Amino acid sequence: MTKRFPTRLDVDAFCTVNRRAFLHGLGASALLTATGGLFSGGVWASPVFAAYPFALGIASGDPAPDGFVIWTKIAPRPLERSGGMPRKAVEVDWSVATDERMQQVVQKGTATAHPELGHAVHVEVGGLEPGRDYFYQFTISGERSRAARARTLPPAGAPVAQLRFGVAGCQRYEDGHFTAYRQIAAERFDFVFHYGDYIYENRVVRPGERPLPVIRVIPDEPDELYTLDDYRQRYALYKTDPDLQAAHGSAPFVMSYDDHEVDNNWAGDISEENTPPALFLLRRAAAFQAWYEHMPVRRALLPRGPDILIYRRFTVGDLVSMNVLDTRLFRSDQPCGDGVKADCREALDPHRTMLGETQERWLYDGFKNARARWTVLGQQVVVMRSDRNPDPKVFAPSMDKWDGAVAARDRLFAAVEAARLANLVVLTGDVHNHWAGELKKNFDDQSSATLGVEFVATSISSGGDGFDTNDSFKALLTQDPHIKFFNNQRGYVRHVVTPDRWQADFQVLDKVSVRDGQVSTRKSFVVDNGKSGLADA
Numbered sequence: 278m279t280k281r282f283p284t285r286l287d288v289d290a291f292c293t294v295n296r297r298a299f300l301h302g303l304g305a306s307a308l309l310t311a312t313g314g315l316f317s318g319g320v321w322a323s324p325v326f327a328a329y330p331f332a333l334g335i336a337s338g339d340p341a342p343d344g345f346v347i348w349t350k351i352a353p354r355p356l357e358r359s360g361g362m363p364r365k366a367v368e369v370d371w372s373v374a375t376d377e378r379m380q381q382v383v384q385k386g387t388a389t390a391h392p393e394l395g396h397a398v399h400v401e402v403g404g405l406e407p408g409r410d411y412f413y414q415f416t417i418s419g420e421r422s423r424a425a426r427a428r429t430l431p432p433a434g435a436p437v438a439q440l441r442f443g444v445a446g447c448q449r450y451e452d453g454h455f456t457a458y459r460q461i462a463a464e465r466f467d468f469v470f471h472y473g474d475y476i477y478e479n480r481v482v483r484p485g486e487r488p489l490p491v492i493r494v495i496p497d498e499p500d501e502l503y504t505l506d507d508y509r510q511r512y513a514l515y516k517t518d519p520d521l522q523a524a525h526g527s528a529p530f531v532m533s534y535d536d537h538e539v540d541n542n543w544a545g546d547i548s549e550e551n552t553p554p555a556l557f558l559l560r561r562a563a564a565f566q567a568w569y570e571h572m573p574v575r576r577a578l579l580p581r582g583p584d585i586l587i588y589r590r591f592t593v594g595d596l597v598s599m600n601v602l603d604t605r606l607f608r609s610d611q612p613c614g615d616g617v618k619a620d621c622r623e624a625l626d627p628h629r630t631m632l633g634e635t636q637e638r639w640l641y642d643g644f645k646n647a648r649a650r651w652t653v654l655g656q657q658v659v660v661m662r663s664d665r666n667p668d669p670k671v672f673a674p675s676m677d678k679w680d681g682a683v684a685a686r687d688r689l690f691a692a693v694e695a696a697r698l699a700n701l702v703v704l705t706g707d708v709h710n711h712w713a714g715e716l717k718k719n720f721d722d723q724s725s726a727t728l729g730v731e732f733v734a735t736s737i738s739s740g741g742d743g744f745d746t747n748d749s750f751k752a753l754l755t756q757d758p759h760i761k762f763f764n765n766q767r768g769y770v771r772h773v774v775t776p777d778r779w780q781a782d783f784q785v786l787d788k789v790s791v792r793d794g795q796v797s798t799r800k801s802f803v804v805d806n807g808k809s810g811l812a813d814a
């Protein structure tokens with residue numbers, strides 16, 4: 278089923294002034310101050326805050342060769358309704374410098390934080406130099422945020438010797454500490470790709486309600502999220518985590534979402550609860566607004582009611598073309614009632630889709646024009662075939678993954694072959710385990726061509742401490758020999774990419790149930806240019 282999306286809004290009209298246009302006229306080093314102006318009558322002129330107004334941290338995202346987005350959300354009492362803010366717009370000053378001490382300021386300005394957006398600020402900084410570090414800071418009424426690091430991408434098409442980036446997601450607050458984010462902060466990556474499950478919308482689990490220990494108790498908001506205020510409050514709780522704030526402050530994030538930003542295993546206008554679609558769209562609109570408010574993304578990603586366009590492409594010099602995909606909004610509903618199912622004929626229906634027709638066309642057109650050495654899909658659910666039933670006589674995949682839309686995977690692989698893409702790397706999350714595997718043209722024939730590789734990043738905290746592996750997971754790997762690695766601990770993946778070689782390091786933590794868990798590299802794989810297969814590092 279293909280969704281129609283209304284024409285893109287010109288959101289510049291009601292957000293901050295488009296400074297990129299100014300800067301082209303004034304020169305990249307110009308200092309300027311500008312305000313949105315439209316709401317000047319309703320601006321709270323001299324705000325006085327009861328507490329530190331940057332309690333939700335600051336962040337950067339969506340890097341480009343000439344800039345990035347910088348984000349904050351004014352919330353002196355982050356867990357209270359409206360973040361403790363009055364229903365008035367406020368003006369927030371921002372600056373970008375070439376040094377961490379914010380002494381060599383190259384740009385500054387003023388942005389308006391509107392109550393309609395929960396006092397979030399998204400400034401699109403342009404006119405910067407490519408391929409270098411910058412630092413940014415917000416101030417309001419004499420209150421100063423910390424200074425944080427961002428980084429521009431190299432010029433499109435230019436030679437790049439090395440790219441280092443991280444992949445993370447699935448950060449259920451109750452399940453453990455976000456220690457992996459502290460490690461990510463120390464990495465000072467070029468960027469971090471977040472595949473989704475930034476929050477969990479479920480009713481909060483209390484200690485004693487499940488076998489898995491509840492490591493952190495969520496205060497005062499136990500129920501499943503439905504309204505904008507519900508979602509805002511959950512984001513606020515997660516955003517107050519110091520390790521998460523440190524990771525955001527260390528590098529720009531490339532954000533996407535998975536299911537739990539809205540509802541477990543939602544698909545298009547179908548909710549987990551099978552709510553009437555017209556009503557689920559109200560909830561989806563609230564969830565998308567809250568997502569936008571809290572993410573360092575460009576104004577083009579502002580939702581319009583229940584619709585949003587988050588799929589987009591990032592080009593890193595001549596090295597990487599990264600396609601960030603949306604595998605939730607335009608997909609077919611999970612077949613055969615979802616879950617792990619054997620003999621699901623519906624999964625083979627040729628009309629099933631994971632991306633929808635428009636996104637598929639955009640992706641495949643991008644393949645045809647691919648100039649970069651490595652083509653990357655940054656997405657959510659596992660692409661490679663994976664039998665979830667350890668009984669060798671029963672093939673039962675998960676209906677939520679690309680196994681539940683076999684024709685969509687066949688079309689993807691056909692497009693990869695037609696474009697003669699030599700170096701396809703798929704980055705995935707969702708399952709709360711590390712996996713590495715090869716994408717076979719025919720998964721039933723292991724001698725068939727390998728079209729690319731897939732690296733699945735485990736969760737930051739979801740699932741608790743976990744374990745390395747067990748007998749039933751070992752059996753699953755035997756059934757699917759294209760899957761080369763499995764680990765069920767928490768962590769992230771570090772990718773180091775050069776023109777000749779891609780290396781993926783699977784980072785794991787011994788524990789997330791305690792603070793100061795120890796990180797180690799559990800396994801590293803490499804892909805050599807033109808080889809399309811995994812080798813041990």
Ligand SMILES: [Fe+2]
Nearest residue numbers: 447474707739
């Ligand atoms: Fe998750």
